Amino acid sequence: MTARATKTTKAPPRPLGHQEHGMLIGQLALVLVPQARTLPVSISLLLLLLLGWRWLLWRQRAPLPSKLMIGVTAMLVLVIAAALVWQAGGSLGRELCVALLAAFVILKLMETRALADATLVTQLSFYLLLTLYLAEQPFWLALYSMAIGAWILRNWLLFHHPEARERLAIWPLLGRMALFGLPWALCLFVLFPRLDHPLWRLPQSEPTGRMGIGDTMKPGSIGHLIRSPDVAFRADIVGDPLPASALYWRALVMWEYDGQVWRLDTNPPLREAPSLVDEGDEGAAPLAPDVREYNVTLEPTHKPWLYLLDRGVAISENLGARSSADDEFFARTPVERTLRYRAQSTLGGAPQPLTRRTLRLSLALPEGNPRSRALAADWAREYADPWQRVQAAMRLFASSPFAYTLSPPLLGDQQVDSFIFDTRRGFCEHYASSFVFLMRAGGVPARVVTGYQGGEYNPVGKHYVIRQSDAHAWAEVWLQDRGWVRVDPTSAVAPSRVEDGVDAALAGEEIGALRDLRAPGWLRDIRWGIDGLTYRWQRWVLDYDRGQQQRLLELAGLGNQLPSVLAVGMAVLSLLALLPMWLRRRRVEPVQALYERFCATLARHGCTRGVSEGPIDFGTRAATALPRAATAVRAFTDGYVDWRYGLANGDADQAARSAARLRAALRELAAALR
Structure with a gap:
């Protein structure tokens, strides 16, 4: 009896390597360092102890703690948090909430073994990075958080695409992404309607002892x-x-x-x-x-x-x-x-x-x-x-x-x-x-x-x-x-x-x-230079409100035309966003673009083309590594080699027919891999 459908088995989770564990520990440490300026000393020491424990395990290549050990540690953290709440008169302040999130992210790091766990820890690292802004927002913190955010994005890319280390210039890529998003950020910051007061009021901690004029x-x-x-x-x-x-x-x-x-x-x-x-x-x-x-x-x-x-x-x-x-x-x-x-x-x-x-x-x-x-x-x-x-x-x-x-x-x-x-x-x-x-x-x-x-x-x-x-x-x-x-x-x-x-x-x-x-x-x-920078950051960024926005528009001669200016700005940026795609389509030949799609498809299935690997060698290796798609791989490779080394200088009709055959072979490849 012939089976109507082939039962697919779920691929096992990819385990993390030793270097990837070190990347997670390092990025979490960089995110938590600025928290020490607002967290109480006792809480900072607790987080340092937990993170130091995880670092020692990584340094000695020791096995990760058992689930029982992690559970006991989590209960101990909750007991300490309850004691701090009781000491504060029942108030669960902002600092304690941030500390609990940080502690449980570290505990999650204790049981991280596969790619899915690393993805969750990376996402939570972004949340912890945002909590740095709950207390104050100095200009140096913005620079620091952008740098650490770029580092986390780089790690995230390498977790999911290890081959990117050899195939991509990662930092120039992230730099281009930042430059691409910068005009959007400036447009939205300057033109998006502002409020006179915060949209919500964050829970404040108990006032610390501040000196000042008394009554x-x-x-x-x-x-x-x-x-x-x-x-x-x-x-x-x-x-x-x-x-x-x-x-x-x-x-x-x-x-x-x-x-x-x-x-x-x-x-x-x-x-x-x-x-x-x-x-x-x-x-x-x-x-x-x-x-x-x-x-x-x-x-x-x-x-x-x-x-x-x-x-x-x-x-x-x-x-x-x-x-x-x-x-x-x-x-x-x-x-x-x-x-x-x-x-x-x-x-x-x-x-x-x-x-x-x-x-x-x-x-x-x-x-x-x-x-x-x-x-x-x-x-x-x-x-x-x-x-x-x-x-x-x-x-x-x-x-x-x-x-x-x-x-x-x-x-x-x-x-x-x-x-x-x-x-x-x-x-x-x-x-x-x-x-x-x-x-x-x-x-x-x-x-x-x-x-x-x-x-x-x-x-x-x-x-x-x-x-x-x-x-x-x-x-x-x-x-x-x-x-x-x-x-x-x-x-x-x-x-x-x-x-x-x-x-x-x-x-x-x-x-x-x-x-x-x-x-x-x-x-x-x-x-004086640092103080001047701090003051201008406070004046033009943190305190940029509806009044300043209106005065800026009046200075530009736009008056009360904020909705129109915002709509025009977004439209212009949208058109500019399409310009690189249009230029790239004009620069890359259709058949070459199909070959890039072919290489990307095979890379998603574990077969990555080397930087100096030719199309014939790569096609042969891919057919051996993916036997179920060997026929489609050879058909596409033969068609691409014929075009690349025989018809590349031919007329437009020949190039169009070659592109059509390659698209058909690419569809067969996708079907075989499914």
């Missing part, structure tokens, strides 16, 4: 920030750079004082912050001479207050920010990621009225500090003009032995008296607090303002870098016909603090870390 001020609260070189925010100002003495970045206004700590107004009236008018709008009016426009890129603070130059006038509308009568600006939610906003501020401004409520707040004082009260009373009797009392306090601080230092002596219970009459050594918060106390005791309305002062100007990126070390506290007094006037008592005792920065005002051993950071010479130039 209270006491001796030492500003001083401890000075020791940190971390960047607080960056700002680029439209127009000419401003002198350092004009760079007062306002954060919060402190009204209430209990003798120890300054605090915010407990119930400040807030309103919707004035919104900026875009430059392209018809209603946009020229800026007043004393108004400056600028952009701020604020690092995550986990706090809602924003930093504006001097007295803010307006801020980006998409923030939905609120502002107070004291020129404080607040975001709707705490700043959990890098935030960029545009703002306008006035460096002068009209006098502000003093309401009954603010008068009461600006003169309130706690009990105590009798010597300071007596000094302020003497000034009030001697000077009828409040501004003269301000000048008297500034002369006091400018006189010896008052000194500016990061290591002031401890103050007594009567802090103001202890500072003014005993220790006379302190930081900006000591001087601002004592000055405001003296003014209030002398009948002059006054308040404390905290924020940042100064900043380094980056000539490469043409922007200011404001660090935590630029944290500062100053005072404001209310004067008739002038409103709230800024007075910086620190400038009396250390003028260089305002003009040249904090590192110019302190002794060498107190600010050594910042002196090293701001060292001159070629290291400084390199640092």
Whole structure:
């Protein structure tokens, strides 16, 4: 009895070679290395231990662990994860999710023996590569991930086509693929409709301990920030750079004082912050001479207050920010990621009225500090003009032995008296607090303002870098016909603090870390270059939103034609994508293209043509290796040799007939191989 159909048997999975196992371990290690910057140290050590175990097995050519051993290890990983979740109060954070994925990819690598397993590990490596962007997205990470992504693609190609190592120039091929996709990526990035806010909000981890301006001020609260070189925010100002003495970045206004700590107004009236008018709008009016426009890129603070130059006038509308009568600006939610906003501020401004409520707040004082009260009373009797009392306090601080230092002596219970009459050594918060106390005791309305002062100007990126070390506290007094006037008592005792920065005002051993950071010479130039690149990456890539997209179109004279421009761009790119195929068809003769298909078909069945192997030798070897298709292989080879060495220079009709015979032989070959 003759069988109607031949039963096909499934080919056994191709086992991986020793070198291919090493490629998998290497690519996974390269993907996991940058994760160490965001994962906790304990989790990073666990992943290092698992990956090191797999590497030792590969290095010693030892057999892979049994399924029981892998299962026990997986349960141990889950127990450790559960313990970390319990320690975090039941929160399964982003870092732990990424760590679990990485751990189980390594465990999958422990049982990888065949090509299908290698394919799965390679695909999961791409997912792990994408998780690098969940925390932050610096420019170096984009370069690193593209390089590692290209390496993974190269490995993937070699896993499935080992013959490609001899037959293809793999890196030039990947380079051509990248160049082919680059115009599409640029077109979609620039023209695809943008949103004002992320499409979804990623789950955030618990806020890490970040230094920054707080909502209270006491001796030492500003001083401890000075020791940190971390960047607080960056700002680029439209127009000419401003002198350092004009760079007062306002954060919060402190009204209430209990003798120890300054605090915010407990119930400040807030309103919707004035919104900026875009430059392209018809209603946009020229800026007043004393108004400056600028952009701020604020690092995550986990706090809602924003930093504006001097007295803010307006801020980006998409923030939905609120502002107070004291020129404080607040975001709707705490700043959990890098935030960029545009703002306008006035460096002068009209006098502000003093309401009954603010008068009461600006003169309130706690009990105590009798010597300071007596000094302020003497000034009030001697000077009828409040501004003269301000000048008297500034002369006091400018006189010896008052000194500016990061290591002031401890103050007594009567802090103001202890500072003014005993220790006379302190930081900006000591001087601002004592000055405001003296003014209030002398009948002059006054308040404390905290924020940042100064900043380094980056000539490469043409922007200011404001660090935590630029944290500062100053005072404001209310004067008739002038409103709230800024007075910086620190400038009396250390003028260089305002003009040249904090590192110019302190002794060498107190600010050594910042002196090293701001060292001159070629290291400084390199640092400015990296900082400028980081800032521009943040501005033009990470913060490229709908507003910037619209301004770019207006600059190109395209206005509100985004859909049309996107459609035309995609159409042009589609036509350009067909151009290489059309050129290749014109360059390759039809019969030669059929021979390339013939070689590719045989390669898929394990018979790869050598680089220098002629068609007759290759056909003979293929017929021997694939006996079920031997007749079709010989027929195609004979027809190709006749054309190649006999009819290649013949007329077009002969070439067409040869191509037809070869196509028929190619169909017979495909049927025989099936």
